[in-house]
Amino acid sequence: MPSNNGIIFKAIPDGYPVIGEHIELVTREIDIENFPLADGDILVKNQYLSLDPYMRGRMRNPQIKSYVKSYEIGKALEGHVPKSYFIGLLGMPGFTAYIGLNKIGKPKEGETIFISAASGAVGQVVGQIAKIKGLRVIGSAGSDSKIKYLDELNFDGAFNYKTRNIDEELTKLCPNGIDIYFDNVGGETLDIVLSHLNDNARVVACGMISRYNDNNPHVFKNLMYIVTKRILIQGFIVLDHYQEVDSFQKEMREWLKQDKIKYKEDIVEGIQNAPEAFLNLLTGKNFGKVIVKIC
Amino acid sequence: MPSNNGIIFKAIPDGYPVIGEHIELVTREIDIENFPLADGDILVKNQYLSLDPYMRGRMRNPQIKSYVKSYEIGKALEGHVPKSYFIGLLGMPGFTAYIGLNKIGKPKEGETIFISAASGAVGQVVGQIAKIKGLRVIGSAGSDSKIKYLDELNFDGAFNYKTRNIDEELTKLCPNGIDIYFDNVGGETLDIVLSHLNDNARVVACGMISRYNDNNPHVFKNLMYIVTKRILIQGFIVLDHYQEVDSFQKEMREWLKQDKIKYKEDIVEGIQNAPEAFLNLLTGKNFGKVIVKIC
Ligand SMILES: NC(=O)c1ccc[n+]([C@@H]2O[C@H](COP(=O)([O-])OP(=O)(O)OC[C@H]3O[C@@H](n4cnc5c(N)ncnc54)[C@H](OP(=O)(O)O)[C@@H]3O)[C@@H](O)[C@H]2O)c1
Ligand SMILES: NC(=O)c1ccc[n+]([C@@H]2O[C@H](COP(=O)([O-])OP(=O)(O)OC[C@H]3O[C@@H](n4cnc5c(N)ncnc54)[C@H](OP(=O)(O)O)[C@@H]3O)[C@@H](O)[C@H]2O)c1
Numbered sequence: 286m287p288s289n290n291g292i293i294f295k296a297i298p299d300g301y302p303v304i305g306e307h308i309e310l311v312t313r314e315i316d317i318e319n320f321p322l323a324d325g326d327i328l329v330k331n332q333y334l335s336l337d338p339y340m341r342g343r344m345r346n347p348q349i350k351s352y353v354k355s356y357e358i359g360k361a362l363e364g365h366v367p368k369s370y371f372i373g374l375l376g377m378p379g380f381t382a383y384i385g386l387n388k389i390g391k392p393k394e395g396e397t398i399f400i401s402a403a404s405g406a407v408g409q410v411v412g413q414i415a416k417i418k419g420l421r422v423i424g425s426a427g428s429d430s431k432i433k434y435l436d437e438l439n440f441d442g443a444f445n446y447k448t449r450n451i452d453e454e455l456t457k458l459c460p461n462g463i464d465i466y467f468d469n470v471g472g473e474t475l476d477i478v479l480s481h482l483n484d485n486a487r488v489v490a491c492g493m494i495s496r497y498n499d500n501n502p503h504v505f506k507n508l509m510y511i512v513t514k515r516i517l518i519q520g521f522i523v524l525d526h527y528q529e530v531d532s533f534q535k536e537m538r539e540w541l542k543q544d545k546i547k548y549k550e551d552i553v554e555g556i557q558n559a560p561e562a563f564l565n566l567l568t569g570k571n572f573g574k575v576i577v578k579i580c
Numbered sequence: 581m582p583s584n585n586g587i588i589f590k591a592i593p594d595g596y597p598v599i600g601e602h603i604e605l606v607t608r609e610i611d612i613e614n615f616p617l618a619d620g621d622i623l624v625k626n627q628y629l630s631l632d633p634y635m636r637g638r639m640r641n642p643q644i645k646s647y648v649k650s651y652e653i654g655k656a657l658e659g660h661v662p663k664s665y666f667i668g669l670l671g672m673p674g675f676t677a678y679i680g681l682n683k684i685g686k687p688k689e690g691e692t693i694f695i696s697a698a699s700g701a702v703g704q705v706v707g708q709i710a711k712i713k714g715l716r717v718i719g720s721a722g723s724d725s726k727i728k729y730l731d732e733l734n735f736d737g738a739f740n741y742k743t744r745n746i747d748e749e750l751t752k753l754c755p756n757g758i759d760i761y762f763d764n765v766g767g768e769t770l771d772i773v774l775s776h777l778n779d780n781a782r783v784v785a786c787g788m789i790s791r792y793n794d795n796n797p798h799v800f801k802n803l804m805y806i807v808t809k810r811i812l813i814q815g816f817i818v819l820d821h822y823q824e825v826d827s828f829q830k831e832m833r834e835w836l837k838q839d840k841i842k843y844k845e846d847i848v849e850g851i852q853n854a855p856e857a858f859l860n861l862l863t864g865k866n867f868g869k870v871i872v873k874i875c
Contacts, residue, residue: 342808351808352779471803484647490806502799508766511785512815513637513646520807 289315290556291361292563298344301498301567304560307344308362334556334577335372336563337406341497352522373406373574374541374548375534381523382410382467383533385489388526389519390465394419397459399478402469403443404431404549406574407491411467412440413546420465423458425451425474427569434549434572446474455481462486470495472503479507482514490520498567549573584610585851586656587858593639596793596862599855602639603657629851629872630667631858632701636792647817668701668869669836669843670829676818677705678828680784683821684814685760689714692754694773697764698738699726699844701869702786706762707735708841715760718753720746720769722864729844729867741769750776757781765790767798774802777809785815793862844868 290312298307320328339353340362347355356362366372373379385407386392398415402408403424415422416439424435425446435443442458444451451474455463462483468475471493482488496502510516540546551573553562559577566575585607593602615623634648635657642650651657661667668674680702681687693710697703698719710717711734719730720741730738737753739746746769750758757778763770766788777783791797805811835841846868848857854872861870 490811492807493804496804502801504797504799505803506797508797508800509788509791510815511813512787513817515815515817515820516785517815518806518813520805520810520812522808522810525810 286314286316288312292556292559294344294356294358294360294362296358297346298498300500301564302341302344304564308560308563310557310560311361329366331366331579333372334366334559334579335377336553336559336566336575336577337377338492338494338497338566340563341567352524372576373550374410374546375537377523378406378574379410379537379548380526380530380533381491382407382414383537384523384526384529385467385491385521386411386414386465389489389517389521390467390487392418392420392465395421396464397421397423397461398465398467399455399459399463399481400424400467400469401446401474402426402492402494403440404434404572405469408467408469409434409438409549409573410546413438413540415465416440417540417545421459423455423463425454428572431572438547451477452480465489467491468493472496472499476503476505476507479510479516482510482516484514486514486516488516488518490518494567551575553577555579581609581611583607587851587854589639589651589653589655589657591653592641593793595795596859597636597639599859603855603858605852605855606656624661626661626874628667629661629854629874630672631854631861631870631872632672633787633789633792633861635858636862647819667871668845669705669841670832672818673701673869674705674832674843675821675825675828676786677702677709678832679818679821679824680762680786680816681706681709681760684784684812684816685762685782687713687715687760690716691759692716692718692756693760693762694750694754694758694776695719695762695764696741696769697721697787697789698735699729699867700764703762703764704729704733704844704868705841708733708835710760711735712835712840716754718750718758720749723867726867733842746772747775760784762786763788767791767794771798771800771802774805774811777805777811779809781809781811783811783813785813789862846870848872850874 293309293311295309296307302308343353343356345355392415398420400408400411403412404426412422412424421441423442424440425444427447429445432443432445444454463481464483465487466478467489469492472495551571556579562575565571588604588606590604591602597603638651640650687710693715695703695706698707699721707717707719716736718737719735720739722742724740727738727740739749758776759778760782761773762784764787767790846866851874857870860866
């Protein structure tokens with residue numbers, strides 16, 4: 286009988302998940318001949334598995350309600366499973382970039398956008414769409430090779446927030462202030478950005494990955510700017526917008542054809558490496574959209 | 581020669597302003613006969629003086645830019661100076677309530693609104709407009725007599741946040757969650773409210789008075805709800821909206837005629853009592869719109 290591997294959710298982590306303690310690879314056998322299929326069911330063989338930060342949010346106490354249900358202890362982690370680009374650029378993360386930027390950011394030619402986690406699955410798409418729309422695009426990321434990639438994407442400026450002073454870099458790279466902040470990280474970066482925003486700026490609250498595994502909240506100093514600068518901060522969940530996925534994919538394919546968009550994937554071979562790849566995603570060791578190639 | 585009293589700005593306060601150190605009453609003489617008036621100038625005699633929380637924001641280092649210019653050391657504090665209701669219900673605070681609620685809150689019949697500093701110059705108007713529009717209206721304020729007033733205004737629920745547990749009260753009074761939070765105070769209250777908001781809730785960021793004199797920022801624990809509950813937080817400054825003041829005053833006068841709106845004023849006699857009245861406003865000892873009756 287063929288074997289079937291799954292990453293099992295074992296216990297709710299408090300900080301970063303620990304492999305073996307909170308998540309673990311389990312191999313089981315699957316009897317394909319006698320697999321119980323109801324009428325209309327299909328048994329699929331996965332080729333690619335997507336790892337995304339939101340999966341950390343599902344490793345929670347099931348009593349805490351949120352936009353996706355929590356993982357069940359003892360069951361496999363669920364994820365999205367289509368062909369490579371369909372889990373990245375043309376899939377959920379690319380669509381997240383498109384919806385967040387257009388619906389909340391409302392970009393206008395000549396404006397300045399700043400993007401955190403700018404080389405990631407979502408961030409790299411945000412920056413390239415913003416360039417297409419004629420914005421000045423500044424990004425931050427956590428390694429020099431990521432910054433080099435942002436330069437290749439023709440970002441107008443980029444800096445490594447781990448080795449540079451965020452406040453100083455923003456002062457230098459955004460001399461006319463920031464009109465849109467596409468926030469993937471929350472915490473300290475968000476706080477510093479508030480002081481660089483222009484009047485009527487928009488903050489696209491896409492994610493707060495710096496907080497997912499850290500139980501010591503950041504102490505915000507600049508929230509009063511929300512009032513005095515008439516700032517809009519708005520969260521969104523991409524799942525709410527799937528009625529627009531067709532027009533998104535159409536526009537994105539056009540940009541791809543015209544060579545206006547690149548997409549960096551971080552492909553991990555073998556499901557046995559998925560737990561570590563997930564940890565790498567949560568600690569910034571990934572570079573681009575994390576995809577597990579299963580077969 | 582008649583004397584002319586003014587409250588002079590003496591030094592930039594760090595926490596609460598201290599009378600004598602940061603602000604002080606100064607009496608000068610004014611030579612009405614020979615007062616230097618340019619063509620078209622009018623010399624006015626003030627009857628009422630408005631004291632408002634934003635005046636604390638003007639007592640800052642002039643190098644910090646904001647929506648109104650900072651006060652100049654050695655000069656008198658400027659304020660708004662028309663007839664009683666024109667500095668309250670029909671003036672700046674009433675208009676603030678109207679604009680913030682309508683433009684950002686976007687109230688819909690049957691929704692639940694929560695208002696902090698609900699008995700104040702702005703808050704009492706927000707609550708009454710929301711009642712007219714068919715919302716469930718809950719408020720918090722800092723004394724039992726203020727809560728009694730909110731009951732008189734037919735609020736659906738109100739609590740004294742100084743003697744009650746905010747989280748427990750909101751659980752009890754907003755069993756279906758909160759759709760609109762009209763935020764006058766920021767800080768801890770805002771943080772707790774985030775956990776009670778419904779999906780797609782709106783936070784009207786009107787002011788953060790709990791922070792104006794306090795240099796120890798609140799440690800926010802619930803900001804991630806902005807993403808997961810698709811929350812909108814938006815700041816505004818009423819000055820930006822004066823093109824709509826006529827339609828506001830028309831609607832408000834109609835409500836007044838129909839006895840749908842009451843307005844509590846906290847009238848202080850004599851400009852010599854203005855510094856203390858301003859301190860009272862910043863510490864919550866006022867009750868309703870603070871107005872100084874000058875003559
Ligand atoms: N709202 C939605 O519907 C929606 C949908 C998809 C994704 N998201 C959110 O969007 C954000 C980006 O997701 P993604 O899929 O594009 O992931 P990603 O950027 O490909 O990977 C996560 C990146 O976050 C950065 N990071 C990790 N830990 C961090 C920390 N402690 N502080 C600061 N940065 C840290 C790392 O980049 P650096 O090396 O540059 O730090 C890491 O590579 C996440 O917050 C995610 O939850 C939201
Ligand atoms: N965005 C704009 O354009 C605009 C325009 C006008 C006013 N505002 C803002 O709206 C808010 C209300 O202004 P208002 O004129 O209506 O003042 P108000 O409510 O009449 O007076 C201020 C009230 O704030 C409360 N307060 C004072 N210190 C506090 C603290 N440390 N923590 C919590 N609450 C505190 C007190 O009420 P309790 O006893 O109930 O605590 C006090 O009575 C202020 O934040 C102000 O800056 C904004």
